[in-house]
Amino acid sequence: GAGVSQSPSNKVTEKGKDVELRCDPISGHTALYWYRQSLGQGLEFLIYFQGNSAPDKSGLPSDRFSAERTGGSVSTLTIQRTQQEDSAVYLCASSLSGTGGTQYFGPGTRLTVL
Amino acid sequence: AQSVTQLGSHVSVSEGALVLLRCNYSSSVPPYLFWYVQYPNQGLQLLLKYTSAATLVKGINGFEAEFKKSETSFHLTKPSAHMSDAAEYFCAVSGHTGNQFYFGTGTSLTVIP
Numbered sequence: 001g002a003g004v005s006q007s008p009s010n011k012v013t014e015k016g017k018d019v020e021l022r023c024d025p026i027s028g029h030t031a032l033y034w035y036r037q038s039l040g041q042g043l044e045f046l047i048y049f050q051g052n053s054a055p056d057k058s059g060l061p062s063d064r065f066s067a068e069r070t071g072g073s074v075s076t077l078t079i080q081r082t083q084q085e086d087s088a089v090y091l092c093a094s095s096l097s098g099t100g101g102t103q104y105f106g107p108g109t110r111l112t113v114l
Numbered sequence: 115a116q117s118v119t120q121l122g123s124h125v126s127v128s129e130g131a132l133v134l135l136r137c138n139y140s141s142s143v144p145p146y147l148f149w150y151v152q153y154p155n156q157g158l159q160l161l162l163k164y165t166s167a168a169t170l171v172k173g174i175n176g177f178e179a180e181f182k183k184s185e186t187s188f189h190l191t192k193p194s195a196h197m198s199d200a201a202e203y204f205c206a207v208s209g210h211t212g213n214q215f216y217f218g219t220g221t222s223l224t225v226i227p
Contacts, residue, residue: 004157033215035217041219041220042204042217042218042219042220043158043204043217045214045215045216045217048214056214091157091158093158102148102160102163103148103160103215104160105150105157105158105159106157107156107157108157
């Protein structure tokens, strides 16, 4: 079926506002990952979902970041009270299985916090 | 714990020359290893994946990588660079337990005509 999709593709917001980023994984993929890619840096792991549960939240940089996944499908990453250092590309990936499974990436959401 | 080190954040090669992008991993057991490529303004796509079936792994676009346990390396090579190979390349490792992927910081490949 279709690949991983993310929306919006670009988001510009003002410092202090909340934002929601959406990820639609490939149908049937049970594992879902969120990463952050800052300019000139690699991918920073944020959170992993297996089904609707998040066994690994170790990468969330602060309590302003949260994520949920409903129905084992769509996931939303929420950033509260955005800061300028939150500006980055947020990538979502999904895989058939968690351990060792190939991850398929979405195009990302470019977040700019003014 | 696993980790990945990519030596050289920027690599430049002439068109037609050998491409060698280095990746070393740290893992207590042989892991799953991946190379991903990110073309400008595009998402990451899988180039190739090592799963212990064979130490030499062939991927898309003429790339291949060899798993060397003794050197804990998984370097990416291509015999002859093409202009279209210019991109960012990421090495990643995943363990046999747990679900985290650890990505390297990436290597930007420039191909000089």
